[in-house]
Amino acid sequence: MRNLDVTVLRSFVAVAQCGGVxxxxxxxxxxxxxxxxQLKRLEELMGLELLDRTGRGVALTSAGEQLLGYARRMVSLNDEAFARLTHQDYAGEITLGVPHDIVYPVIPRVLQRFSAEMPRVRVQMSTTYTTKLKRQFAAGQLALMLTTETGAEASLDAQVQTLTEIPLRWFGAxxxxxxxxxxxxxxxxRVCGFRPGVIARLEAAGIPWENAVDTDSDRTIEATTSADLGxxxxxxxxxxPQLAEITASDLPELDLHKINLYGLGRSPDTPVARLAEMIQEGYGTL
Structure with missing residues:
Protein backbone atom coordinates (compact mmCIF):
# COMPACT_ATOMS: atom_id res chain seq x y z
CA MET A 1 0.00 0.00 0.00
CA ARG A 2 1.37 3.41 -0.96
CA ASN A 3 1.19 6.24 1.58
CA LEU A 4 1.26 9.98 1.04
CA ASP A 5 3.87 11.85 3.07
CA VAL A 6 2.39 14.86 4.87
CA THR A 7 5.70 16.72 4.60
CA VAL A 8 5.65 16.33 0.82
CA LEU A 9 1.98 17.32 0.65
CA ARG A 10 2.79 20.44 2.70
CA SER A 11 5.35 21.45 0.09
CA PHE A 12 2.87 20.77 -2.72
CA VAL A 13 0.22 22.96 -1.02
CA ALA A 14 2.76 25.73 -0.43
CA VAL A 15 3.81 25.74 -4.10
CA ALA A 16 0.17 25.92 -5.20
CA GLN A 17 -0.58 28.77 -2.79
CA CYS A 18 2.62 30.73 -3.45
CA GLY A 19 2.57 30.24 -7.22
CA GLY A 20 6.12 28.97 -7.48
CA VAL A 21 8.85 26.85 -5.95
CA GLN A 38 9.76 16.61 -2.81
CA LEU A 39 7.47 17.53 -5.70
CA LYS A 40 9.30 15.10 -7.96
CA ARG A 41 8.89 12.33 -5.39
CA LEU A 42 5.18 13.08 -5.14
CA GLU A 43 4.69 12.90 -8.90
CA GLU A 44 6.63 9.62 -9.08
CA LEU A 45 4.55 8.16 -6.25
CA MET A 46 1.28 9.18 -7.89
CA GLY A 47 2.42 8.32 -11.41
CA LEU A 48 0.95 11.65 -12.53
CA GLU A 49 2.11 15.08 -13.62
CA LEU A 50 0.84 17.46 -10.97
CA LEU A 51 2.55 20.68 -12.09
CA ASP A 52 2.51 22.34 -15.51
CA ARG A 53 6.02 23.70 -15.97
CA THR A 54 5.67 24.88 -19.57
CA GLY A 55 4.98 28.51 -18.67
CA ARG A 56 7.00 31.08 -16.76
CA GLY A 57 5.38 30.18 -13.47
CA VAL A 58 4.12 26.95 -11.98
CA ALA A 59 0.52 25.94 -12.60
CA LEU A 60 -1.42 22.88 -11.52
CA THR A 61 -2.48 20.25 -13.96
CA SER A 62 -5.97 18.80 -13.81
CA ALA A 63 -4.67 15.98 -11.59
CA GLY A 64 -2.83 18.51 -9.43
CA GLU A 65 -6.02 20.52 -8.88
CA GLN A 66 -7.82 17.37 -7.74
CA LEU A 67 -5.02 16.43 -5.37
CA LEU A 68 -4.82 19.93 -3.87
CA GLY A 69 -8.14 19.62 -2.05
CA TYR A 70 -7.12 16.32 -0.46
CA ALA A 71 -3.66 17.66 0.38
CA ARG A 72 -5.04 20.70 2.17
CA ARG A 73 -7.37 18.59 4.30
CA MET A 74 -4.64 16.07 5.17
CA VAL A 75 -2.18 18.79 6.19
CA SER A 76 -4.87 20.59 8.21
CA LEU A 77 -5.93 17.37 9.97
CA ASN A 78 -2.31 16.55 10.76
CA ASP A 79 -1.76 19.99 12.30
CA GLU A 80 -5.02 19.84 14.27
CA ALA A 81 -4.22 16.41 15.72
CA PHE A 82 -0.70 17.44 16.66
CA ALA A 83 -1.89 20.67 18.31
CA ARG A 84 -4.64 19.00 20.31
CA LEU A 85 -2.42 16.23 21.62
CA THR A 86 0.64 18.30 22.48
CA HIS A 87 -0.51 21.82 23.36
CA GLN A 88 -0.61 22.49 27.09
CA ASP A 89 -4.17 23.81 26.76
CA TYR A 90 -5.25 20.27 25.94
CA ALA A 91 -3.89 18.59 29.04
CA GLY A 92 -5.21 18.55 32.54
CA GLU A 93 -8.47 17.76 34.31
CA ILE A 94 -12.10 18.86 33.99
CA THR A 95 -14.57 18.41 36.83
CA LEU A 96 -18.08 17.49 35.70
CA GLY A 97 -21.07 17.18 38.00
CA VAL A 98 -23.93 14.88 36.96
CA PRO A 99 -26.99 13.75 38.97
CA HIS A 100 -26.71 9.98 39.40
CA ASP A 101 -30.07 9.29 37.77
CA ILE A 102 -29.13 10.86 34.41
CA VAL A 103 -25.63 9.45 33.99
CA TYR A 104 -27.06 7.01 31.45
CA PRO A 105 -27.41 6.93 28.50
CA VAL A 106 -25.72 10.16 27.34
CA ILE A 107 -22.68 10.66 29.59
CA PRO A 108 -20.79 7.39 28.86
CA ARG A 109 -21.00 8.09 25.11
CA VAL A 110 -19.80 11.67 25.67
CA LEU A 111 -16.86 10.53 27.80
CA GLN A 112 -15.84 8.00 25.15
CA ARG A 113 -15.90 10.64 22.40
CA PHE A 114 -14.06 13.20 24.52
CA SER A 115 -11.33 10.74 25.53
CA ALA A 116 -10.71 9.82 21.91
CA GLU A 117 -10.43 13.48 20.88
CA MET A 118 -8.50 14.76 23.90
CA PRO A 119 -6.75 11.79 25.53
CA ARG A 120 -4.56 13.99 27.73
CA VAL A 121 -7.54 15.64 29.42
CA ARG A 122 -9.12 13.69 32.28
CA VAL A 123 -12.77 14.16 33.17
CA GLN A 124 -13.35 13.81 36.90
CA MET A 125 -17.04 13.18 37.59
CA SER A 126 -19.03 13.99 40.70
CA THR A 127 -22.32 12.08 40.77
CA THR A 128 -24.79 13.03 43.47
CA TYR A 129 -28.04 14.94 43.98
CA THR A 130 -28.65 18.24 42.19
CA THR A 131 -28.76 20.17 45.47
CA LYS A 132 -25.27 19.02 46.42
CA LEU A 133 -23.94 19.59 42.89
CA LYS A 134 -25.15 23.18 43.06
CA ARG A 135 -23.21 23.74 46.27
CA GLN A 136 -20.08 22.27 44.66
CA PHE A 137 -20.55 24.43 41.56
CA ALA A 138 -21.07 27.60 43.62
CA ALA A 139 -17.84 26.79 45.50
CA GLY A 140 -15.91 26.53 42.22
CA GLN A 141 -15.39 22.79 42.51
CA LEU A 142 -17.06 21.98 39.16
CA ALA A 143 -16.29 23.32 35.70
CA LEU A 144 -19.54 22.01 34.22
CA MET A 145 -22.70 20.77 35.88
CA LEU A 146 -25.85 19.01 34.76
CA THR A 147 -28.95 19.38 36.92
CA THR A 148 -32.49 18.05 37.07
CA GLU A 149 -34.84 20.81 38.22
CA THR A 150 -38.12 22.46 37.33
CA GLY A 151 -36.43 25.77 36.45
CA ALA A 152 -32.94 27.26 36.15
CA GLU A 153 -31.02 29.11 38.86
CA ALA A 154 -29.58 32.38 37.61
CA SER A 155 -28.05 33.14 41.01
CA LEU A 156 -25.24 30.66 40.33
CA ASP A 157 -23.60 33.36 38.15
CA ALA A 158 -23.10 31.02 35.20
CA GLN A 159 -24.64 30.69 31.79
CA VAL A 160 -27.18 27.88 31.71
CA GLN A 161 -28.93 26.03 28.92
CA THR A 162 -31.91 23.71 29.16
CA LEU A 163 -31.00 20.62 27.12
CA THR A 164 -34.31 18.78 27.37
CA GLU A 165 -37.42 18.32 29.53
CA ILE A 166 -38.36 14.92 30.95
CA PRO A 167 -41.53 14.04 32.90
CA LEU A 168 -41.37 12.54 36.36
CA ARG A 169 -43.24 9.22 36.60
CA TRP A 170 -44.47 6.91 39.36
CA PHE A 171 -42.72 3.55 39.67
CA GLY A 172 -43.25 0.45 41.75
CA ALA A 173 -42.74 -3.30 41.71
CA ARG A 190 -34.15 12.55 52.21
CA VAL A 191 -32.41 15.10 49.99
CA CYS A 192 -33.88 14.05 46.65
CA GLY A 193 -34.72 17.15 44.61
CA PHE A 194 -37.92 15.54 43.35
CA ARG A 195 -39.29 14.92 46.84
CA PRO A 196 -40.82 18.37 47.64
CA GLY A 197 -42.73 18.49 44.35
CA VAL A 198 -43.96 14.91 44.72
CA ILE A 199 -45.22 15.56 48.26
CA ALA A 200 -46.91 18.77 47.12
CA ARG A 201 -48.75 16.86 44.38
CA LEU A 202 -49.88 14.14 46.82
CA GLU A 203 -51.15 16.63 49.34
CA ALA A 204 -52.94 18.65 46.64
CA ALA A 205 -54.66 15.42 45.57
CA GLY A 206 -55.64 14.63 49.17
CA ILE A 207 -53.61 11.41 49.28
CA PRO A 208 -52.10 10.63 52.71
CA TRP A 209 -48.53 9.32 52.69
CA GLU A 210 -45.74 8.00 54.92
CA ASN A 211 -42.03 7.43 54.49
CA ALA A 212 -41.38 3.86 53.41
CA VAL A 213 -37.64 4.31 54.09
CA ASP A 214 -35.34 6.85 55.72
CA THR A 215 -32.26 6.81 53.50
CA ASP A 216 -30.28 8.55 50.80
CA SER A 217 -29.21 5.26 49.22
CA ASP A 218 -30.61 4.62 45.74
CA ARG A 219 -30.09 0.89 46.19
CA THR A 220 -32.15 0.87 49.39
CA ILE A 221 -34.94 2.76 47.64
CA GLU A 222 -34.84 0.36 44.68
CA ALA A 223 -34.91 -2.69 46.96
CA THR A 224 -37.84 -1.32 48.97
CA THR A 225 -39.80 -0.42 45.84
CA SER A 226 -39.07 -3.64 43.96
CA ALA A 227 -40.24 -5.58 47.05
CA ASP A 228 -43.62 -3.79 46.69
CA LEU A 229 -43.17 -2.03 50.03
CA GLY A 230 -43.55 1.43 48.56
CA PRO A 241 -35.20 -2.89 35.10
CA GLN A 242 -36.52 -4.25 38.40
CA LEU A 243 -39.10 -1.44 38.60
CA ALA A 244 -42.20 -0.82 36.47
CA GLU A 245 -44.09 2.37 35.71
CA ILE A 246 -47.42 2.74 37.52
CA THR A 247 -50.01 3.78 34.94
CA ALA A 248 -53.51 2.77 36.09
CA SER A 249 -53.90 4.46 39.49
CA ASP A 250 -55.29 7.55 41.20
CA LEU A 251 -51.82 8.91 41.86
CA PRO A 252 -51.44 12.51 40.64
CA GLU A 253 -49.54 13.52 37.54
CA LEU A 254 -46.04 14.76 38.36
CA ASP A 255 -43.97 17.70 37.13
CA LEU A 256 -41.79 18.08 34.06
CA HIS A 257 -38.13 18.45 34.98
CA LYS A 258 -35.50 20.27 32.97
CA ILE A 259 -32.02 18.88 32.38
CA ASN A 260 -29.88 22.02 32.57
CA LEU A 261 -26.22 22.49 31.69
CA TYR A 262 -24.34 25.10 33.74
CA GLY A 263 -20.90 26.52 33.00
CA LEU A 264 -21.24 27.74 29.41
CA GLY A 265 -19.87 30.93 27.91
CA ARG A 266 -16.21 29.93 27.86
CA SER A 267 -13.81 30.49 24.98
CA PRO A 268 -14.76 28.02 22.21
CA ASP A 269 -11.19 26.76 21.80
CA THR A 270 -10.90 25.03 25.19
CA PRO A 271 -11.42 21.47 26.43
CA VAL A 272 -14.23 22.58 28.75
CA ALA A 273 -16.10 24.20 25.87
CA ARG A 274 -15.60 21.10 23.74
CA LEU A 275 -16.94 18.85 26.50
CA ALA A 276 -19.98 21.10 26.88
CA GLU A 277 -20.54 20.96 23.12
CA MET A 278 -20.44 17.15 23.17
CA ILE A 279 -22.96 17.04 26.03
CA GLN A 280 -25.26 19.36 24.08
CA GLU A 281 -24.93 17.14 21.00
CA GLY A 282 -25.56 14.02 23.10
CA TYR A 283 -28.87 15.32 24.40
CA GLY A 284 -29.76 16.60 20.95
CA THR A 285 -29.84 13.01 19.65
CA LEU A 286 -32.29 11.73 22.29
Whole structure:
Protein backbone atom coordinates (compact mmCIF):
# COMPACT_ATOMS: atom_id res chain seq x y z
CA MET A 1 0.00 0.00 0.00
CA ARG A 2 1.37 3.41 -0.96
CA ASN A 3 1.19 6.24 1.58
CA LEU A 4 1.26 9.98 1.04
CA ASP A 5 3.87 11.85 3.07
CA VAL A 6 2.39 14.86 4.87
CA THR A 7 5.70 16.72 4.60
CA VAL A 8 5.65 16.33 0.82
CA LEU A 9 1.98 17.32 0.65
CA ARG A 10 2.79 20.44 2.70
CA SER A 11 5.35 21.45 0.09
CA PHE A 12 2.87 20.77 -2.72
CA VAL A 13 0.22 22.96 -1.02
CA ALA A 14 2.76 25.73 -0.43
CA VAL A 15 3.81 25.74 -4.10
CA ALA A 16 0.17 25.92 -5.20
CA GLN A 17 -0.58 28.77 -2.79
CA CYS A 18 2.62 30.73 -3.45
CA GLY A 19 2.57 30.24 -7.22
CA GLY A 20 6.12 28.97 -7.48
CA VAL A 21 8.85 26.85 -5.95
CA UNK A 22 11.10 29.74 -4.94
CA UNK A 23 8.49 31.55 -2.87
CA UNK A 24 7.24 28.26 -1.40
CA UNK A 25 10.76 27.34 -0.35
CA UNK A 26 11.09 30.63 1.53
CA UNK A 27 7.71 30.10 3.19
CA UNK A 28 8.69 26.58 4.29
CA UNK A 29 12.24 27.59 5.28
CA UNK A 30 13.65 25.00 2.89
CA UNK A 31 15.98 25.21 -0.07
CA UNK A 32 14.51 25.42 -3.54
CA UNK A 33 16.15 22.14 -4.51
CA UNK A 34 14.62 20.37 -1.48
CA UNK A 35 11.12 21.51 -2.44
CA UNK A 36 11.67 20.54 -6.08
CA UNK A 37 12.86 17.10 -4.97
CA GLN A 38 9.76 16.61 -2.81
CA LEU A 39 7.47 17.53 -5.70
CA LYS A 40 9.30 15.10 -7.96
CA ARG A 41 8.89 12.33 -5.39
CA LEU A 42 5.18 13.08 -5.14
CA GLU A 43 4.69 12.90 -8.90
CA GLU A 44 6.63 9.62 -9.08
CA LEU A 45 4.55 8.16 -6.25
CA MET A 46 1.28 9.18 -7.89
CA GLY A 47 2.42 8.32 -11.41
CA LEU A 48 0.95 11.65 -12.53
CA GLU A 49 2.11 15.08 -13.62
CA LEU A 50 0.84 17.46 -10.97
CA LEU A 51 2.55 20.68 -12.09
CA ASP A 52 2.51 22.34 -15.51
CA ARG A 53 6.02 23.70 -15.97
CA THR A 54 5.67 24.88 -19.57
CA GLY A 55 4.98 28.51 -18.67
CA ARG A 56 7.00 31.08 -16.76
CA GLY A 57 5.38 30.18 -13.47
CA VAL A 58 4.12 26.95 -11.98
CA ALA A 59 0.52 25.94 -12.60
CA LEU A 60 -1.42 22.88 -11.52
CA THR A 61 -2.48 20.25 -13.96
CA SER A 62 -5.97 18.80 -13.81
CA ALA A 63 -4.67 15.98 -11.59
CA GLY A 64 -2.83 18.51 -9.43
CA GLU A 65 -6.02 20.52 -8.88
CA GLN A 66 -7.82 17.37 -7.74
CA LEU A 67 -5.02 16.43 -5.37
CA LEU A 68 -4.82 19.93 -3.87
CA GLY A 69 -8.14 19.62 -2.05
CA TYR A 70 -7.12 16.32 -0.46
CA ALA A 71 -3.66 17.66 0.38
CA ARG A 72 -5.04 20.70 2.17
CA ARG A 73 -7.37 18.59 4.30
CA MET A 74 -4.64 16.07 5.17
CA VAL A 75 -2.18 18.79 6.19
CA SER A 76 -4.87 20.59 8.21
CA LEU A 77 -5.93 17.37 9.97
CA ASN A 78 -2.31 16.55 10.76
CA ASP A 79 -1.76 19.99 12.30
CA GLU A 80 -5.02 19.84 14.27
CA ALA A 81 -4.22 16.41 15.72
CA PHE A 82 -0.70 17.44 16.66
CA ALA A 83 -1.89 20.67 18.31
CA ARG A 84 -4.64 19.00 20.31
CA LEU A 85 -2.42 16.23 21.62
CA THR A 86 0.64 18.30 22.48
CA HIS A 87 -0.51 21.82 23.36
CA GLN A 88 -0.61 22.49 27.09
CA ASP A 89 -4.17 23.81 26.76
CA TYR A 90 -5.25 20.27 25.94
CA ALA A 91 -3.89 18.59 29.04
CA GLY A 92 -5.21 18.55 32.54
CA GLU A 93 -8.47 17.76 34.31
CA ILE A 94 -12.10 18.86 33.99
CA THR A 95 -14.57 18.41 36.83
CA LEU A 96 -18.08 17.49 35.70
CA GLY A 97 -21.07 17.18 38.00
CA VAL A 98 -23.93 14.88 36.96
CA PRO A 99 -26.99 13.75 38.97
CA HIS A 100 -26.71 9.98 39.40
CA ASP A 101 -30.07 9.29 37.77
CA ILE A 102 -29.13 10.86 34.41
CA VAL A 103 -25.63 9.45 33.99
CA TYR A 104 -27.06 7.01 31.45
CA PRO A 105 -27.41 6.93 28.50
CA VAL A 106 -25.72 10.16 27.34
CA ILE A 107 -22.68 10.66 29.59
CA PRO A 108 -20.79 7.39 28.86
CA ARG A 109 -21.00 8.09 25.11
CA VAL A 110 -19.80 11.67 25.67
CA LEU A 111 -16.86 10.53 27.80
CA GLN A 112 -15.84 8.00 25.15
CA ARG A 113 -15.90 10.64 22.40
CA PHE A 114 -14.06 13.20 24.52
CA SER A 115 -11.33 10.74 25.53
CA ALA A 116 -10.71 9.82 21.91
CA GLU A 117 -10.43 13.48 20.88
CA MET A 118 -8.50 14.76 23.90
CA PRO A 119 -6.75 11.79 25.53
CA ARG A 120 -4.56 13.99 27.73
CA VAL A 121 -7.54 15.64 29.42
CA ARG A 122 -9.12 13.69 32.28
CA VAL A 123 -12.77 14.16 33.17
CA GLN A 124 -13.35 13.81 36.90
CA MET A 125 -17.04 13.18 37.59
CA SER A 126 -19.03 13.99 40.70
CA THR A 127 -22.32 12.08 40.77
CA THR A 128 -24.79 13.03 43.47
CA TYR A 129 -28.04 14.94 43.98
CA THR A 130 -28.65 18.24 42.19
CA THR A 131 -28.76 20.17 45.47
CA LYS A 132 -25.27 19.02 46.42
CA LEU A 133 -23.94 19.59 42.89
CA LYS A 134 -25.15 23.18 43.06
CA ARG A 135 -23.21 23.74 46.27
CA GLN A 136 -20.08 22.27 44.66
CA PHE A 137 -20.55 24.43 41.56
CA ALA A 138 -21.07 27.60 43.62
CA ALA A 139 -17.84 26.79 45.50
CA GLY A 140 -15.91 26.53 42.22
CA GLN A 141 -15.39 22.79 42.51
CA LEU A 142 -17.06 21.98 39.16
CA ALA A 143 -16.29 23.32 35.70
CA LEU A 144 -19.54 22.01 34.22
CA MET A 145 -22.70 20.77 35.88
CA LEU A 146 -25.85 19.01 34.76
CA THR A 147 -28.95 19.38 36.92
CA THR A 148 -32.49 18.05 37.07
CA GLU A 149 -34.84 20.81 38.22
CA THR A 150 -38.12 22.46 37.33
CA GLY A 151 -36.43 25.77 36.45
CA ALA A 152 -32.94 27.26 36.15
CA GLU A 153 -31.02 29.11 38.86
CA ALA A 154 -29.58 32.38 37.61
CA SER A 155 -28.05 33.14 41.01
CA LEU A 156 -25.24 30.66 40.33
CA ASP A 157 -23.60 33.36 38.15
CA ALA A 158 -23.10 31.02 35.20
CA GLN A 159 -24.64 30.69 31.79
CA VAL A 160 -27.18 27.88 31.71
CA GLN A 161 -28.93 26.03 28.92
CA THR A 162 -31.91 23.71 29.16
CA LEU A 163 -31.00 20.62 27.12
CA THR A 164 -34.31 18.78 27.37
CA GLU A 165 -37.42 18.32 29.53
CA ILE A 166 -38.36 14.92 30.95
CA PRO A 167 -41.53 14.04 32.90
CA LEU A 168 -41.37 12.54 36.36
CA ARG A 169 -43.24 9.22 36.60
CA TRP A 170 -44.47 6.91 39.36
CA PHE A 171 -42.72 3.55 39.67
CA GLY A 172 -43.25 0.45 41.75
CA ALA A 173 -42.74 -3.30 41.71
CA UNK A 174 -43.85 -5.11 38.54
CA UNK A 175 -47.54 -5.99 39.07
CA UNK A 176 -47.22 -4.44 42.52
CA UNK A 177 -50.05 -3.27 44.77
CA UNK A 178 -48.25 -0.70 46.94
CA UNK A 179 -49.72 2.23 44.99
CA UNK A 180 -53.21 1.22 46.21
CA UNK A 181 -52.38 1.35 49.93
CA UNK A 182 -53.24 4.35 52.11
CA UNK A 183 -51.41 6.02 53.55
CA UNK A 184 -49.17 5.72 50.49
CA UNK A 185 -45.73 4.36 51.33
CA UNK A 186 -43.31 6.78 49.65
CA UNK A 187 -39.76 5.58 48.98
CA UNK A 188 -37.61 8.63 48.20
CA UNK A 189 -34.28 9.91 49.48
CA ARG A 190 -34.15 12.55 52.21
CA VAL A 191 -32.41 15.10 49.99
CA CYS A 192 -33.88 14.05 46.65
CA GLY A 193 -34.72 17.15 44.61
CA PHE A 194 -37.92 15.54 43.35
CA ARG A 195 -39.29 14.92 46.84
CA PRO A 196 -40.82 18.37 47.64
CA GLY A 197 -42.73 18.49 44.35
CA VAL A 198 -43.96 14.91 44.72
CA ILE A 199 -45.22 15.56 48.26
CA ALA A 200 -46.91 18.77 47.12
CA ARG A 201 -48.75 16.86 44.38
CA LEU A 202 -49.88 14.14 46.82
CA GLU A 203 -51.15 16.63 49.34
CA ALA A 204 -52.94 18.65 46.64
CA ALA A 205 -54.66 15.42 45.57
CA GLY A 206 -55.64 14.63 49.17
CA ILE A 207 -53.61 11.41 49.28
CA PRO A 208 -52.10 10.63 52.71
CA TRP A 209 -48.53 9.32 52.69
CA GLU A 210 -45.74 8.00 54.92
CA ASN A 211 -42.03 7.43 54.49
CA ALA A 212 -41.38 3.86 53.41
CA VAL A 213 -37.64 4.31 54.09
CA ASP A 214 -35.34 6.85 55.72
CA THR A 215 -32.26 6.81 53.50
CA ASP A 216 -30.28 8.55 50.80
CA SER A 217 -29.21 5.26 49.22
CA ASP A 218 -30.61 4.62 45.74
CA ARG A 219 -30.09 0.89 46.19
CA THR A 220 -32.15 0.87 49.39
CA ILE A 221 -34.94 2.76 47.64
CA GLU A 222 -34.84 0.36 44.68
CA ALA A 223 -34.91 -2.69 46.96
CA THR A 224 -37.84 -1.32 48.97
CA THR A 225 -39.80 -0.42 45.84
CA SER A 226 -39.07 -3.64 43.96
CA ALA A 227 -40.24 -5.58 47.05
CA ASP A 228 -43.62 -3.79 46.69
CA LEU A 229 -43.17 -2.03 50.03
CA GLY A 230 -43.55 1.43 48.56
CA UNK A 231 -43.56 3.57 45.41
CA UNK A 232 -41.07 6.08 44.10
CA UNK A 233 -40.82 8.82 41.46
CA UNK A 234 -38.18 8.75 38.72
CA UNK A 235 -37.52 10.58 35.48
CA UNK A 236 -39.02 8.85 32.48
CA UNK A 237 -36.46 6.50 30.93
CA UNK A 238 -34.17 6.31 33.97
CA UNK A 239 -35.81 3.52 35.99
CA UNK A 240 -33.83 0.30 36.67
CA PRO A 241 -35.20 -2.89 35.10
CA GLN A 242 -36.52 -4.25 38.40
CA LEU A 243 -39.10 -1.44 38.60
CA ALA A 244 -42.20 -0.82 36.47
CA GLU A 245 -44.09 2.37 35.71
CA ILE A 246 -47.42 2.74 37.52
CA THR A 247 -50.01 3.78 34.94
CA ALA A 248 -53.51 2.77 36.09
CA SER A 249 -53.90 4.46 39.49
CA ASP A 250 -55.29 7.55 41.20
CA LEU A 251 -51.82 8.91 41.86
CA PRO A 252 -51.44 12.51 40.64
CA GLU A 253 -49.54 13.52 37.54
CA LEU A 254 -46.04 14.76 38.36
CA ASP A 255 -43.97 17.70 37.13
CA LEU A 256 -41.79 18.08 34.06
CA HIS A 257 -38.13 18.45 34.98
CA LYS A 258 -35.50 20.27 32.97
CA ILE A 259 -32.02 18.88 32.38
CA ASN A 260 -29.88 22.02 32.57
CA LEU A 261 -26.22 22.49 31.69
CA TYR A 262 -24.34 25.10 33.74
CA GLY A 263 -20.90 26.52 33.00
CA LEU A 264 -21.24 27.74 29.41
CA GLY A 265 -19.87 30.93 27.91
CA ARG A 266 -16.21 29.93 27.86
CA SER A 267 -13.81 30.49 24.98
CA PRO A 268 -14.76 28.02 22.21
CA ASP A 269 -11.19 26.76 21.80
CA THR A 270 -10.90 25.03 25.19
CA PRO A 271 -11.42 21.47 26.43
CA VAL A 272 -14.23 22.58 28.75
CA ALA A 273 -16.10 24.20 25.87
CA ARG A 274 -15.60 21.10 23.74
CA LEU A 275 -16.94 18.85 26.50
CA ALA A 276 -19.98 21.10 26.88
CA GLU A 277 -20.54 20.96 23.12
CA MET A 278 -20.44 17.15 23.17
CA ILE A 279 -22.96 17.04 26.03
CA GLN A 280 -25.26 19.36 24.08
CA GLU A 281 -24.93 17.14 21.00
CA GLY A 282 -25.56 14.02 23.10
CA TYR A 283 -28.87 15.32 24.40
CA GLY A 284 -29.76 16.60 20.95
CA THR A 285 -29.84 13.01 19.65
CA LEU A 286 -32.29 11.73 22.29
Missing amino acids: TRAAGFLNLTQSAVSM PQGQAHKHRPLQLAMG VTALLDGTAP
